Amino acid sequence: xLGRTLREVSTALKQGHITPTELCQKCLSLIKKTKFxxxxxxxxEEVALKQAEESExxxxxxxxxxxxxxxxxxxxxxxSTSSIETTCASNMLKGYVPPYxxxxxxxLLDKGAVLMGKTNLDEFAMGSGSTDGVFGPVKNPxxxxxxxxxxxxxxxxxxxxxxxxxxxxxxSGGSAAAVAAFTCxxxxxxxTGGSTRNPAAHCGVVGFKPSYGxxxxxxxxxxxxxxxxxxxxxxxxxxxxxxxxxxxxxDPKDSTTIQDPVKPFTLPTSADVNKLCIGIPKEYLAxxxxxxVRSFWSKAANLFESEGAKVIEVSLPHTSxxxxxxxxxxxxxxxxxxxxxxxxEYGHRCDINVSTEAMYAATRREGFNDVVRGxxxxxxxxxxxxxxxxxxxxxxxxxxxxxxxFVNVFNSxxxxxxxxxxxxxxxxxxxxxxxxxxxxxxxxxxxxxAVNMAGFLxxxxxxQQ
Amino acid sequence: MSSLLSAPSALREDxxxxxxxxxxxxxxxxxxxxxxxxxxxxxxxxxxxxSGRVTAEVIEHLERLALVDFGSLEAVxxxxxxxxxxxxxxxxxxxxxxPMESVLEDRCLYLRSDNVVEGNCAxxxxxxxxxxxxxxxxxxxxxISLPKQDEQEPFSHI
Numbered sequence: 001x002l003g004r005t006l007r008e009v010s011t012a013l014k015q016g017h018i019t020p021t022e023l024c025q026k027c028l029s030l031i032k033k034t035k036f037x038x039x040x041x042x043x044x045e046e047v048a049l050k051q052a053e054e055s056e057x058x059x060x061x062x063x064x065x066x067x068x069x070x071x072x073x074x075x076x077x078x079x080s081t082s083s084i085e086t087t088c089a090s091n092m093l094k095g096y097v098p099p100y101x102x103x104x105x106x107x108l109l110d111k112g113a114v115l116m117g118k119t120n121l122d123e124f125a126m127g128s129g130s131t132d133g134v135f136g137p138v139k140n141p142x143x144x145x146x147x148x149x150x151x152x153x154x155x156x157x158x159x160x161x162x163x164x165x166x167x168x169x170x171x172s173g174g175s176a177a178a179v180a181a182f183t184c185x186x187x188x189x190x191x192t193g194g195s196t197r198n199p200a201a202h203c204g205v206v207g208f209k210p211s212y213g214x215x216x217x218x219x220x221x222x223x224x225x226x227x228x229x230x231x232x233x234x235x236x237x238x239x240x241x242x243x244x245x246x247x248x249x250x251d252p253k254d255s256t257t258i259q260d261p262v263k264p265f266t267l268p269t270s271a272d273v274n275k276l277c278i279g280i281p282k283e284y285l286a287x288x289x290x291x292x293v294r295s296f297w298s299k300a301a302n303l304f305e306s307e308g309a310k311v312i313e314v315s316l317p318h319t320s321x322x323x324x325x326x327x328x329x330x331x332x333x334x335x336x337x338x339x340x341x342x343x344x345e346y347g348h349r350c351d352i353n354v355s356t357e358a359m360y361a362a363t364r365r366e367g368f369n370d371v372v373r374g375x376x377x378x379x380x381x382x383x384x385x386x387x388x389x390x391x392x393x394x395x396x397x398x399x400x401x402x403x404x405x406f407v408n409v410f411n412s413x414x415x416x417x418x419x420x421x422x423x424x425x426x427x428x429x430x431x432x433x434x435x436x437x438x439x440x441x442x443x444x445x446x447x448x449x450a451v452n453m454a455g456f457l458x459x460x461x462x463x464q465q
Numbered sequence: 466m467s468s469l470l471s472a473p474s475a476l477r478e479d480x481x482x483x484x485x486x487x488x489x490x491x492x493x494x495x496x497x498x499x500x501x502x503x504x505x506x507x508x509x510x511x512x513x514x515x516s517g518r519v520t521a522e523v524i525e526h527l528e529r530l531a532l533v534d535f536g537s538l539e540a541v542x543x544x545x546x547x548x549x550x551x552x553x554x555x556x557x558x559x560x561x562x563x564p565m566e567s568v569l570e571d572r573c574l575y576l577r578s579d580n581v582v583e584g585n586c587a588x589x590x591x592x593x594x595x596x597x598x599x600x601x602x603x604x605x606x607x608x609i610s611l612p613k614q615d616e617q618e619p620f621s622h623i
Contacts, residue, residue: 099589212568226567255575256567324553331547335531342532344602346593355609361532373533374540378547380531381523394554396564401557403565438547455568 002182006239010067020070024052024114027072031183037139039177041077043117044084051114067242069112074178074187077118078125079105080219089133090123092341092348092367102219103251104230111246116184119174123369125190125223127437128198128444130173132371138173140166140426141181166426169202171195176203179233186243189231192223194448196231197460202426208232208240212455213258216251224333227452241267273309279414283319290424297420316405321398322450328382328395335379371437403454421460519545
């Protein structure tokens, strides 16, 4: 039952084959069994069971709230959840209990979803491995798959069973692992530079990044206001469409959500790609791309062509600068957004009381890890008076050039771009930590961040399915 | 503290200086010592591998602005790498290009009507703060900047 899609389970609930409480219990027990993955920071057992009970009452009366009623979901721990600790995997917010729900969380709950818990991430969503949070790294469920275990046995003998586990990618690694391990049917992540699509790729699930402005960011603890979006992780594309349908739409509490009405939609049961024009950006053929990823990319393109779609090569000329541009804009906005953490109104506060500045400085030093501090300092450097024009404004100009690249391609008749998400498959943790967070982010975000800067939507699906 | 405000200015200056020294000594005892210590170490070592772009003045300035300390030479090296990475943008020709602040720049930002629809949640909000007195958040005294490097006292008396 837990391996089914959201739609299948929803049908099972409606037909009475399983009750919401039974489903909830199964997921909770699986979460306990897979605790070693470290996908969850907080498991909201009591809340989940209570929500499941209420869902059951609704089903008995025939008043179900829809496809999401009774469905176990998980939420990344940088979304505010009322009365449930929200930490962003940081010492700064350990013990912080928000007094409100993020809009996307509220929407899920209003539709009857059952909240299993808050998932693990890189501290403040900064990173591409889900390895830098204070609660420890998240392990990729595929590290324990038969295929990977066979591969490991062939490589080394007498090696410690668990020493070569794979990373999930990041920063929404916990959400991706939770979905991949069948402990929930959908999870919320956040996507600033690929943080939903990167772990989705490494964990073999569907990762969806909506267009900027479609889904509300109210309650999502912000990283980069001009690029953040809530992301959706599910096991199949149809499920992602169901969840998106529930979440999309204008929110008066987030003035960056567009006001155009969102029409309800369903995906066609059979995809007709005859009239589709697919673009393959030639600049994405990076030398660092692994041969395996390259071959899957080719196979996907050939598959579309054989089904009647037009597949052409396109150019996004500023691709090589997009990661640099992203790096400057991201650190600058982060420097600004992290200024709110001073220990006065919420979050960690140190014991120093001599002056506000001394208190803020010590609180922030104790609360943030090296990665966060590094980004704040870099951002402040780029925003210094003498550097503002040459770095920040320059990056904003380059951002326009990158966004224009996409607009030009889509205006020339291309409907969709087909690209890889990551350079290679998930790497073992021991290899990943050989380089620092900034270097890894620069390498791993290479395909994903351009779309964040241009604001477009992006969806990722595992090629091996 | 209130007596400081009513004393004549010369006495006030003196009292303030004394207070600063005492507070700094206490702060150092309580844990800012390592912040100070690393910066001392920084100026006395010259790492030939670093580009020298990030000078001691820049470091001090950034630490003050960000209220976050570098903490180590590695952190400074990381910043220099980040700057070198960002320097690649110079190669892009952006003549005549306007900066892009938001992808939604072609739309009007939504403004809701100016009606009070929620609020009255002071109690809930105060629950998250560590130090609260009645309905106030309690902060340490303000307008006292972190001392510069050359204002530090030797630690012999601690």
